[in-house]
Amino acid sequence: MLTLYDNPFSPFARKVRMVLRFKGLQYGSVDALALAEHDRLVHVNPRAEVPVLVDGGVTVTDSADIVSYLEDRFPNPAVLPIGPELRAKARRWQRLSDTLLDAIIHDISIWTWPSHHRSDQPPRVLLEAGRRELHQILVDLESSIDVSGFVCDQLSIADFSLFPHVSSLKPLAVLLEEAAYPKLLRWNRTMRMQLAVQEDLEYVKRSAIEKFGSGQSPYEDEKIVWRGDRIEWLLAHGFQDWFVSELSRGRAIVPNPVQGAA
Ligand SMILES: N[C@@H](CCC(=O)N[C@@H](CS)C(=O)NCC(=O)O)C(=O)O
Numbered sequence: 001m002l003t004l005y006d007n008p009f010s011p012f013a014r015k016v017r018m019v020l021r022f023k024g025l026q027y028g029s030v031d032a033l034a035l036a037e038h039d040r041l042v043h044v045n046p047r048a049e050v051p052v053l054v055d056g057g058v059t060v061t062d063s064a065d066i067v068s069y070l071e072d073r074f075p076n077p078a079v080l081p082i083g084p085e086l087r088a089k090a091r092r093w094q095r096l097s098d099t100l101l102d103a104i105i106h107d108i109s110i111w112t113w114p115s116h117h118r119s120d121q122p123p124r125v126l127l128e129a130g131r132r133e134l135h136q137i138l139v140d141l142e143s144s145i146d147v148s149g150f151v152c153d154q155l156s157i158a159d160f161s162l163f164p165h166v167s168s169l170k171p172l173a174v175l176l177e178e179a180a181y182p183k184l185l186r187w188n189r190t191m192r193m194q195l196a197v198q199e200d201l202e203y204v205k206r207s208a209i210e211k212f213g214s215g216q217s218p219y220e221d222e223k224i225v226w227r228g229d230r231i232e233w234l235l236a237h238g239f240q241d242w243f244v245s246e247l248s249r250g251r252a253i254v255p256n257p258v259q260g261a262a
Contacts (some may be wrong), residue, residue, distance in 0.1 A: 005032035005041055005052035008207030011102055011164035012063035013051040014200055018160045019067050021196035023074050031198050031211075035219040038226050046258040049227070051178060062258070064094055067157055079160065093144070093151055093158035101137060101165045103233040104130045105172065110224055112171050114208070115217040129237045130151040134174050147185040167201075223253050 001076070002201055004020070006013045006029040020027050032050050045061045052059060053066045055245040071080055080087050099203045109260045111122045115139050133165035141162065143149055151158035166188060176185055217236070226234075226243070233245050246252035 001056075002027035003030050003054040005037075005044055005050050005054070007031055007033040007050045008032050008211070008261065010050050011105075011168070012098065014164040014204070015097075015157075015160050015201070016051045016053070016063050016066050016070075017201050018163070018196045019070055019079055019157070021199055022079065022155075022160070022194075023070060023077060025070070025074060031207075031218070033220075034216065035220060047227075047255040048225075049255060050252060064098060067094075067201055079155075079157040080154045081154055086152045086156075088174060089144070089160040090156045092150045093141075094161040095139070097161035097165055097193055099229040100233070101134075101162070102139075103229040104133055105165055106230050107233055109172055112214045114223050115219040117221065117222075122243060124238065126237065126242075128233075131172070131174055134140075134169065134172075138174075138184060142181050142184050143185050149183075149187060151187075156194070159187070159191060163197060192241070226252050227255050 002020070002150060004013070004023060004027050005015065008014075008031065009032070014144065016147050017029075024134065030037055032038075032052070038048065041052070042048050042052065044054060044059050047061070049061070051063055051066060053069065054060075058069075060066045067079065071078065081090055090225065103145070108122065108127050110116060111118050111120075141151075146153060148154060150156065151162070166184070176188070192201070192229075224246075234240070243252060
């Protein structure tokens with residue numbers, strides 16, 4: 001029995017869920033970012049991050065490691081393309097999604113999270129820098145989509161990693177114009193037709209109603225966990241003073257650096 005320490009809205013958990021569904025695997029899900037599940041999550045991952053996969057006696061943390069584990073254990077259908085060149089391309093897009101893309105979107109979106117009620121405004125320069133860099137990545141992505149309509153010749157881990165981030169651009173006012181991003185818009189429509197993607201989008205929508213519909217969130221609504229890449233992006237843009245003030249006000253925390261082990 002596979003158990004996923006999950007969260008409906010985490011882009012990393014969404015990627016893993018789509019891979020599980022694409023491979024036709026049944027699994028149990030625990031919404032491990034709910035405050036009531038915190039102790040259970042720390043037990044399997046001292047960093048208190050989702051996703052975590054438990055497969056009998058094996059515990060795997062980090063979404064890219066979980067995808068590799070699933071690919072080794074359940075090779076068909078594969079999420080890594082065939083051939084070293086395409087596999088390197090797929091891994092690059094997964095890494096870029098998990099690091100830079102996630103960092104920018106996280107850092108400029110905390111004011112729009114339904115679990116948080118912030119009375120302050122995002123630093124304007126932060127939003128501008130984020131939107132500008134997102135467009136740079138999207139231009140690169142536009143030219144990376146090949147004749148298949150996917151990033152690596154067939155539906156692969158590159159597409160599953162990118163999709164949760166691309167689907168969260170609209171609320172951040174990062175709009176994809178047909179003239180600038182024709183291939184990316186077609187890719188987005190194709191992705192939304194994939195069964196694994198459709199099922200996950202429905203799950204996210206259902207969960208939003210279930211978790212926030214009552215007006216009471218089951219999640220932490222004050223403190224934000226800032227890990228490596230997200231802090232790096234802030235520091236690279238000169239927001240160290242803002243970050244230190246968030247730390248001193250108790251609104252920013254960093255994860256326990258101890259890694260969970262397989
Ligand atoms: N590198 C990790 C990053 C996982 C991560 O940052 N997860 C976030 C959710 S998107 C988390 O669990 N944060 C803890 C929290 O918000 O309490 C992965 O790929 O799985």
